[in-house]
Amino acid sequence: xxxxxxxxxxxxxxxxxxxxxxxxxxxxxxxxxxxxxxxxxxxxxxxxxxxxxxxxxxxxxxxxxxxxxxxxxxxxxxxxxxxxxxxxxxxxxxxxxxxxxxxxxxxxxxxxxxxxxxxxxxxxxxxxxxxxxxxxxxxxxxxxxxxxxxxxxxxxxxxxxxxxxxxxxxxxxxxxxxxxxxxxxxxxxxxxxxxxxxxxxxxxxxxxxxxxxxxxxxxxxxxxxxxxxxxxxxxxxxxxxxxxxxxxxxxxxxxxxxxxxxxxxxxxxxxxxxxxxxxxxxxxxxxxxxxxxxxxxxxxxxxxxxxxxxxxxxxxxxxxxxxxxxxxxxxxxxxxxxxxxxx
Ligand code: DAH
Numbered sequence: 001x002x003x004x005x006x007x008x009x010x011x012x013x014x015x016x017x018x019x020x021x022x023x024x025x026x027x028x029x030x031x032x033x034x035x036x037x038x039x040x041x042x043x044x045x046x047x048x049x050x051x052x053x054x055x056x057x058x059x060x061x062x063x064x065x066x067x068x069x070x071x072x073x074x075x076x077x078x079x080x081x082x083x084x085x086x087x088x089x090x091x092x093x094x095x096x097x098x099x100x101x102x103x104x105x106x107x108x109x110x111x112x113x114x115x116x117x118x119x120x121x122x123x124x125x126x127x128x129x130x131x132x133x134x135x136x137x138x139x140x141x142x143x144x145x146x147x148x149x150x151x152x153x154x155x156x157x158x159x160x161x162x163x164x165x166x167x168x169x170x171x172x173x174x175x176x177x178x179x180x181x182x183x184x185x186x187x188x189x190x191x192x193x194x195x196x197x198x199x200x201x202x203x204x205x206x207x208x209x210x211x212x213x214x215x216x217x218x219x220x221x222x223x224x225x226x227x228x229x230x231x232x233x234x235x236x237x238x239x240x241x242x243x244x245x246x247x248x249x250x251x252x253x254x255x256x257x258x259x260x261x262x263x264x265x266x267x268x269x270x271x272x273x274x275x276x277x278x279x280x281x282x283x284x285x286x287x288x289x290x291x292x293x294x295x296x297x298x299x300x301x302x303x304x305x306x307x308x309x310x311x312x313x314x315x316x317x318x319x320x321x322x323x324x325x326x327x328x329x330x331x332x333x334x335x336x337x338x339x340x341x342x343x
């Protein structure tokens with residue numbers, strides 16, 4: 001074969017291949033064009049290569065060079081076409097998956113723990129009745145948890161088995177009269193802390209954790225929350241206590257709530273009552289309450305002849321359970337999102 005014919009054929013092949021690859025509108029056409037031009041067995045480039053054998057020996061180097069150049073040209077045209085087709089393909093896949101009419105992706109927000117929600121609501125209710133909110137420490141001493149509350153040394157409430165006493169530095173150093181520290185067993189401690197620092201009149205509530213070594217069951221948990229109330233003024237009476245508790249219960253549970261008092265005993269109140277409320281056809285224990293014992297008033301330096309007051313201490317979990325129909329206190333502390341997300 002004459003060199004010039006060979007070169008012309010190469011040129012023609014290059015142009016044909018470029019336009020075929022350039023025109024290929026989809027992957028199938030492109031693949032067909034690839035097989036036509038670049039196919040390893042029957043491709044047109046291959047068949048031109050086979051013709052090289054018939055070229056004059058002295059023309060061979062020239063022919064080989066031209067062949068390689070055309071091969072590079074065709075391969076480049078194929079790669080460009082392939083690149084273009086990949087881009088359009090992925091565009092069309094993305095387009096097919098985007099449906100503007102579908103609702104957007106939602107992100108689940110956490111929500112406030114039911115006990116925290118209850119605490120916030122109780123604060124709000126009592127705030128409207130003119131009670132301000134105070135906090136007290138969860139690690140308490142003997143004085144605030146027992147002594148000032150008129151709980152004598154031999155009272156069963158001070159039993160080591162009933163309290164989480166702390167192994168204090170003073171106790172372990174063998175000091176003679178170590179300051180007993182414990183995780184507070186009741187929020188009544190805060191009454192003492194407030195009265196020690198403030199002159200009457202007083203109208204406060206305190207909400208927080210208390211600790212008792214109870215075995216956890218449906219109604220007990222070693223840590224739970226109480227709301228403590230204290231009102232001290234001249235001429236405060238049991239009737240005031242009942243009004244406040246009734247307002248409190250109706251605000252939290254609804255208008256159809258009735259309150260009743262049963263006689264009881266607490267070292268820090270005299271008289272002491274157990275308050276119940278009637279709601280949804282049932283009498284339910286509300287918590288303890290009473291008129292602050294004169295001994296407590298004296299312990300904080302008040303004159304029981306001048307001021308009187310009432311106090312109450314209610315379980316927060318119990319209120320929340322009643323309102324939402326929760327039957328097991330342990331649910332609050334399992335941290336199971338399926339439970340917590342319902343509130
Ligand atoms: N502190 C008591 C308890 O944990 C509850 C209580 C009873 C609190 C009578 C009071 C009160 O303030 O007056 O069982």
